[in-house]
Amino acid sequence: MRIKDFPEEELLLPGNAACQGCPSSMALRLALKALGRNTLLAVIASCTSVLQSPFPATAFDLPVLNMAFATGGATGSGLAAAVERLMKKGVYRERPTVLVWAGDGGTYDIGIQSLSGAAERNADFIYVCYNNEAYSNTGTQRSGATPYAAWTTNTVKGKREWRKDVAQIMVAHGIPYVATASLAYPTDLFEKFTRAKGIRGTRYIEILAPCPPGWKFPSGHTVKVARLAVQTGLWLLYEHREGITTYTAGTQRIIHGKARRLPVEEYLKAQGRFRHLFYPERDEERIAEIQRRVDRVFETLEFTHRLKQHIMDIEMLPPR
Numbered sequence: 001m002r003i004k005d006f007p008e009e010e011l012l013l014p015g016n017a018a019c020q021g022c023p024s025s026m027a028l029r030l031a032l033k034a035l036g037r038n039t040l041l042a043v044i045a046s047c048t049s050v051l052q053s054p055f056p057a058t059a060f061d062l063p064v065l066n067m068a069f070a071t072g073g074a075t076g077s078g079l080a081a082a083v084e085r086l087m088k089k090g091v092y093r094e095r096p097t098v099l100v101w102a103g104d105g106g107t108y109d110i111g112i113q114s115l116s117g118a119a120e121r122n123a124d125f126i127y128v129c130y131n132n133e134a135y136s137n138t139g140t141q142r143s144g145a146t147p148y149a150a151w152t153t154n155t156v157k158g159k160r161e162w163r164k165d166v167a168q169i170m171v172a173h174g175i176p177y178v179a180t181a182s183l184a185y186p187t188d189l190f191e192k193f194t195r196a197k198g199i200r201g202t203r204y205i206e207i208l209a210p211c212p213p214g215w216k217f218p219s220g221h222t223v224k225v226a227r228l229a230v231q232t233g234l235w236l237l238y239e240h241r242e243g244i245t246t247y248t249a250g251t252q253r254i255i256h257g258k259a260r261r262l263p264v265e266e267y268l269k270a271q272g273r274f275r276h277l278f279y280p281e282r283d284e285e286r287i288a289e290i291q292r293r294v295d296r297v298f299e300t301l302e303f304t305h306r307l308k309q310h311i312m313d314i315e316m317l318p319p320r
């Protein structure tokens with residue numbers, strides 16, 4: 001799959017109310033290209049509620065349900081049940097895909113019980129968390145997804161806690177598909193949505209969404225910042241199916257030794273929300289702590305990869 005093979009049809013129309021360089025609109029545009037017109041979109045209170053344009057205008061060329069902040073999982077469950085009923089009644093010729101689109105605040109914090117319940121019931125929908133690591137719509141407050149040391153309006157000296165990992169929490173639910181994605185790897189993102197579409201049950205995809213006003217970088221740098229997150233190892237790209245995790249795209253290249261992992265500093269320095277780590281003086285301790293965390297994760301990933309290669313090499317040997 002190459003970018004030029006993506007469908008030309010636009011389901012998120014231009015001229016919408018998104019900020020310049022908005023990652024959420026880019027992610028949604030790509031996701032809808034992969035899922036196609038036969039999709040029922042549920043938007044959970046977030047920037048996406050706003051970027052679709054003020055009523056009665058709309059930037060979505062497909063059916064949309066705007067829902068309350070805590071309701072992602074319940075909304076997905078309800079729509080899935082309705083689709084099931086209408087399929088039985090013969091209303092649909094082809095089963096529509098239910099897509100729930102929520103932010104990190106709506107997923108990591110207020111919506112997690114509803115999502116967990118739906119996942120435990122294996123309700124039939126795709127849940128996307130576009131993770132801009134803050135409550136962006138209301139002016140950049142911290143969420144459970146905000147990373148350690150990042151500035152937000154209520155973590156002015158940098159967040160003291162480490163972020164939690166909802167993608168792994170979803171893996172622990174044993175649902176049929178979990179994936180992480182990045183705007184900087186659009187074919188990887190597109191393919192993950194295509195695969196998710198072909199599976200039934202609860203599917204969870206989380207997309208890192210660097211937010212220019214919230215993370216404080218120029219609006220032309222969204223994709224560059226998204227790429228740096230992967231290149232420094234701070235954002236892992238993978239998919240998890242049937243108990244097996246496969247690392248993909250830029251993350252896979254690092255683990256396989258085909259690309260060099262960049263120092264976390266390159267990512268941190270590209271964003272004003274980490275400025276206090278470098279000015280007025282360098283905060284060696286916090287920078288080193290962030291680097292150490294990533295190093296430890298990659299030591300394990302690279303060791304596991306080498307071990308697998310080694311076992312495969314041994315198994316290829318002729319029997320003695």
Ligand SMILES: Cc1ncc(C[n+]2csc(CCOP(=O)(O)OP(=O)(O)O)c2C)c(N)n1
Binds near residue numbers: 069103104143
């Ligand atoms: C129960 C409730 N509390 C607060 C709000 C106000 N509110 C709307 S969107 C939002 C932040 C959403 O953050 P996130 O889910 O990360 O999406 P983003 O704005 O970053 O796209 C808040 C607090 C609300 N709609 N409902």
Ligand SMILES: [Mg+2]
Binds near residue numbers: 103104105131132135
């Ligand atoms: Mg957010």
